[in-house]
Amino acid sequence: MQPNLFPVQKNYQQKTLGILGGGQLGRMFIQSAINYNIDIHILDPDFNAPCKSICQEFTQGSLTDYDTVYNFGKNCDVITIEIENVNTDALDALAKEGKEVFPQPHIIKLIQDKRTQKEFYQNKGIPTAEFILTDNKNAVIANKNFLPAVNKLGKEGYDGRGVQVLRSEADLDKAFEAPGLLEKLIDFDKEIAVIVSKNQHGEVKAFPAVECAFHPTANLVEFLFAPAEISEDIENKAKEVALQVIQELDMVGILAVEMFVTKTGEILVNEIAPRPHNSGHHTIEANITSQFEQHLRAVMGMPLGDTSLRSPAAMVNLLGEDGFTGEAYVEGLDEAMSEKGVYVHLYGKKLTKPFRKMGHVTILDDNPEKLKERAHKIKSLIKIKA
């Protein structure tokens, strides 16, 4: 044994890990972290956050308030996020004081604004859809020749909010008043995602590409299939692009890269998320290493885990049923659980509302052909009502 080969080894066992955000991503992250005896502190504005009763210390407070984030971070050794909308100035100050903040604050800041995100792709030669920055509705209208396009809010778009498709001038009314961008509407063949990670030692790894199917109206991932039905050539191109993004950012942690595969086989980066992501939930059961363990390994300075797929998988998001608001009740669980290779993940949210992410189900099947059919069956079986 040569312990000196792994200078951080002796340390991370005593480090406290603070997470900004205590939702389902933090919750699944904690399920992995329990295996390593790492003390987890959580900051979340919701008194009933999904992580509340499974972490070592829970603080209720704003993620965007400087003092709240700063004081929370003071008691941690390593600080990470499960949501981008956090106070990066406080994180900057903590990093300057020697705290390990991953992803690095300036990267979170860059990603918080879809405008700077797009400019970053442009500057680094990362393939992405053509775009124009727009400061308000009039700027969008002034560029009506750019339609059909997607108008995206620069900041605080989340889970489908802050995105507006403008197919023709008739849609211009829907344009946002706030600073955002106008992006060419891509006539894509598929939407895929590749999750990549990088640790402090510079080690990088990419998960296999997955295929995302979005909810027609809610603009949320509804189904996910792994592996993606794409050629090896496209798969490699997608991994290359995703790795290029994390290398150019020089980011430590896990990064989800959502991409379009155009009808001509081009890869275009759509959006990125510097944290565990909905497009990686299946990795808990379907891959050698889950995205949550990989994120933990990356930010704690552990060696990264093997990312290969153990079995074809489908992931179904359990969204709050439209028309139901109140104390959640899950319908159809037992029938779903009677099937082989069905993994239920409920997020511990007491209240449901239309399209709220309440949980997900992963389905494993050696026969990829069966996955679509099984995913739709699970979707029709399990309903989140009130």
Add this chain to the structure above:
Amino acid sequence: MQPNLFPVQKNYQQKTLGILGGGQLGRMFIQSAINYNIDIHILDPDFNAPCKSICQEFTQGSLTDYDTVYNFGKNCDVITIEIENVNTDALDALAKEGKEVFPQPHIIKLIQDKRTQKEFYQNKGIPTAEFILTDNKNAVIANKNFLPAVNKLGKEGYDGRGVQVLRSEADLDKAFEAPGLLEKLIDFDKEIAVIVSKNQHGEVKAFPAVECAFHPTANLVEFLFAPAEISEDIENKAKEVALQVIQELDMVGILAVEMFVTKTGEILVNEIAPRPHNSGHHTIEANITSQFEQHLRAVMGMPLGDTSLRSPAAMVNLLGEDGFTGEAYVEGLDEAMSEKGVYVHLYGKKLTKPFRKMGHVTILDDNPEKLKERAHKIKSLIKIKA
């Protein structure tokens, strides 16, 4: 959908589950239970029990004191155990008051005493090693013609304690003074275990057999290999016997059945444990359903999960290194984690002492031949010191 097919479905989502014992078994159980939004209450005498900070309610108290167990159970809907040495009279009272107590108190009581356990096998025609009940040392000495034999304490034997091999008269001094039994020393070919489960609806399932390799001196499982290297015939016989045990007990929950395979291919039941067991830790990564999820499904009235093996696996117990007592430090983690398919589980125990179960590592490898070698390598890499 026919909800009436699953009468309990509407209920378990609101049920509170109490666990007697908050050690590593409870800890891994909670990691599974988090997926179902089930509130877990833990009772454990240790203020720093491994489950303490990841359950919804933790009570520090004795597991053998009537009032403590009774008052704890009063606030739960379902009550289960992760250790057998609990006050079964209190559980009886709780069951009479309508609490769902699984495994049923009289079964825990029967298993608590190795003497009644052996008599049960005898009465039900379950194959087991020949034995004589002994009340004290003199009774053992009086039966010296029965040697070579194993002298087992009736009660409170645990993790290798309470077991004494008496090969010849020279060993008679080591005989126990307390009530126990003298069991013919079996010249076995292998030690295997089969975990079976039964839910409230009468559904039963058996996990594939695993092979256990014990620590030479500590008398604890050191390595475990799945699948066991046994013929299909022996495998089927072992499953039959294990299912016979849970059916004869009519027990709800999960039951680990440890068995000897004799040189003549006979199956003899050695000991049983009515809870998740060390011989099932690999199921977390290696099987479609883990033993912890299976136990949860069984006691909560959910349908049982598929038990098949997804990949050959080895499990290595991480025991406190001999000669080290104090604040635990894990050596060699990073080197181990650099390997593909290595899963570390640390149990959150601050203090280590010689042979204390501090964690385990599961190794997955499509090539079963490689598993023994890899298991020994991991064992030599990871050391729990102070």
